[in-house]
Amino acid sequence: MYADLFLTLLFSVLLCKEATCATNQTFPNYFKFGVATASYQVEGAWNEDGKGENIWDHLCHTNPDFVDDRSNGDIACDSYHKYKDDVAMLKDLGVDFYRFSLSWSRLIPLGLAGSPVNQAGIDYYKNLIQELVNNNIEPLVTIFHWDLPETLQEYGGFPNPEIEEHFAYYARVVFKNFGDSVKYWLTFNEPLQTCHEGYGIGFTAPGYKSSGLAEYKCTHTLIKAHARAYHVYDEEFRTQQQGYVGIAPDTYWYEPASGSVSDQEAAERALQFTYGWFANPIFNGNYPSVMIERIDERSKLQGFASSRLPKFTDEEVEYIKGTHDFLAINAYSTLYVQAKEEEVDTAVISYDSDLNVDTFFDDSWEESASSWLRVVPWGMRKLLNWLSKTYNHPEIFITENGVSDTGGLNDDRRINYYREYLSNVLEAILDDGVNVTRYTAWSLMDNFEWARGYTEKYGLYSVNFDDPGRPRTSKASASYYSSVISSKCLVDNCE
Numbered sequence: 001m002y003a004d005l006f007l008t009l010l011f012s013v014l015l016c017k018e019a020t021c022a023t024n025q026t027f028p029n030y031f032k033f034g035v036a037t038a039s040y041q042v043e044g045a046w047n048e049d050g051k052g053e054n055i056w057d058h059l060c061h062t063n064p065d066f067v068d069d070r071s072n073g074d075i076a077c078d079s080y081h082k083y084k085d086d087v088a089m090l091k092d093l094g095v096d097f098y099r100f101s102l103s104w105s106r107l108i109p110l111g112l113a114g115s116p117v118n119q120a121g122i123d124y125y126k127n128l129i130q131e132l133v134n135n136n137i138e139p140l141v142t143i144f145h146w147d148l149p150e151t152l153q154e155y156g157g158f159p160n161p162e163i164e165e166h167f168a169y170y171a172r173v174v175f176k177n178f179g180d181s182v183k184y185w186l187t188f189n190e191p192l193q194t195c196h197e198g199y200g201i202g203f204t205a206p207g208y209k210s211s212g213l214a215e216y217k218c219t220h221t222l223i224k225a226h227a228r229a230y231h232v233y234d235e236e237f238r239t240q241q242q243g244y245v246g247i248a249p250d251t252y253w254y255e256p257a258s259g260s261v262s263d264q265e266a267a268e269r270a271l272q273f274t275y276g277w278f279a280n281p282i283f284n285g286n287y288p289s290v291m292i293e294r295i296d297e298r299s300k301l302q303g304f305a306s307s308r309l310p311k312f313t314d315e316e317v318e319y320i321k322g323t324h325d326f327l328a329i330n331a332y333s334t335l336y337v338q339a340k341e342e343e344v345d346t347a348v349i350s351y352d353s354d355l356n357v358d359t360f361f362d363d364s365w366e367e368s369a370s371s372w373l374r375v376v377p378w379g380m381r382k383l384l385n386w387l388s389k390t391y392n393h394p395e396i397f398i399t400e401n402g403v404s405d406t407g408g409l410n411d412d413r414r415i416n417y418y419r420e421y422l423s424n425v426l427e428a429i430l431d432d433g434v435n436v437t438r439y440t441a442w443s444l445m446d447n448f449e450w451a452r453g454y455t456e457k458y459g460l461y462s463v464n465f466d467d468p469g470r471p472r473t474s475k476a477s478a479s480y481y482s483s484v485i486s487s488k489c490l491v492d493n494c495e
């Protein structure tokens with residue numbers, strides 16, 4: 001009896017009941033809610049209607065063990081055929097906008113500048129966009145979300161500076177064909193993961209391990225490609241299309257493990273090595289000075305004739321600076337950061353040794369199904385405040401936030417996650433004066449979660465991947481999110 005009562009009480013504390021964990025203030029009227037997906041994770045139809053191979057097709061087909069359950073995105077959620085079902089779900093949720101990405105190799109099968117454009121690919125996205133517009137849902141389009149055309153990888157991928165030229169060609173095709181209806185663009189999704197995981201530690205396609213070397217060249221090209229696409233928009237499309245262009249880097253909130261100056265410096269350095277790596281060039285014109293200084297110094301000690309971190313010329317700095325119309329952030333979790341002894345041994349060449357911090361979760365933080373993600377709602381508020389202060393109070397779009405489990409329709413823990421993270425977003429807006437105007441839940445539905453395959457679920461809707469028809473079913477979190485969108489309130493009663 002008493003044990004039961006004790007467990008019930010403990011359970012309610014852990015689940016964090018509404019009143020104790022979320023503000024009863026309401027979101028401002030201008031605030032917009034959306035959900036996100038990405039092409040390779042949902043579309044399927046990997047080789048239909050002229051689509052070219054991309055690096056994820058290639059990796060999954062040639063090295064199936066790369067993915068935990070040896071699955072792939074060949075069919076995924078089959079959104080290529082079921083996009084009308086997807087839009088019906090978006091309509092049910094009542095979202096203001098849908099963030100999805102374009103498959104480069106569906107639109108330009110070889111990816112190369114000047115190579116043929118695939119009309120069937122253009123038609124697919126035109127149909128999807130038209131369906132959204134017919135249902136009064138705004139498209140927010142990611143131009144690149146990790147699925148590089150395989151041909152471009154065979155040219156060396158992002159560490160090859162030529163990619164800038166190919167991306168500019170792609171961006172022009174995209175603005176020209178879709179820019180009449182699409183007003184919000186993200187050039188790159190989580191460039192940190194493209195470069196660090198893709199070319200540094202090998203956790204995502206193409207799976208290269210060249211940390212501290214190729215990964216810096218990757219970033220260098222990617223930032224220039226972003227700036228180039230921004231200028232293409234500015235010079236050729238903006239006057240007529242009147243849209244907005246940004247980039248969506250990701251980071252943890254890095255919380256100093258103690259009040260010591262060295263831990264505080266370590267946490268700031270971690271933010272600069274993740275978010276600042278991309279945002280500082282785009283907002284202020286160059287890599288963060290802490291990155292430049294540390295990598296220059298270590299490169300010298302290691303006997304390199306010049307820094308492993310490539311340098312932007314003065315003209316490039318000017319060209320890149322200011323290529324943003326808003327600030328976007330993908331954020332899920334928090335890490336504690338502790339300063340580390342400076343290594344005397346400089347033999348190790350890597351991004352991690354250039355950064356040189358220890359990071360860890362607190363054992364008390366609730367786990368998710370993803371080893372990298374623990375539930376830390378207050379980290380969101382701190383991160384938003386840091387972004388606002390560091391980048392001079394920009395308009396901020398949260399372009400991804402969400403949590404994984406292993407499945408099931410009664411996903412109360414996901415509801416708690418959204419309630420508590422959104423509460424911190426709202427407090428950042430109303431109490432701290434941070435200008436957040438959009439929030440995007442990841443994800444509309446369960447999908448192909450990269451190297452984790454279908455083992456981790458992030459969706460507001462579940463998808464039955466055993467059924468060829470890929471039926472979708474709404475979860476409890478879908479009805480919670482839709483009530484938040486319609487009431488602008490996170491709890492039962494708002495002020």
Ligand SMILES: *[C@@H]1O[C@H](CO)[C@@H](O)[C@H](O)[C@H]1NC(C)=O
Nearest residue numbers: 394395396433434435436437
């Ligand atoms: C937020 O940013 C937008 C775009 O710059 C601006 O129009 C709006 O006034 C800002 N809102 C606040 C509260 O600062």
Ligand SMILES: *[C@@H]1O[C@H](CO)[C@@H](O)[C@H](O)[C@H]1NC(C)=O
Nearest residue numbers: 023024025491492493494495
């Ligand atoms: C909202 O929260 C405040 C402070 O926690 C509380 O005083 C007030 O009664 C709440 N309002 C409603 C409608 O629950």
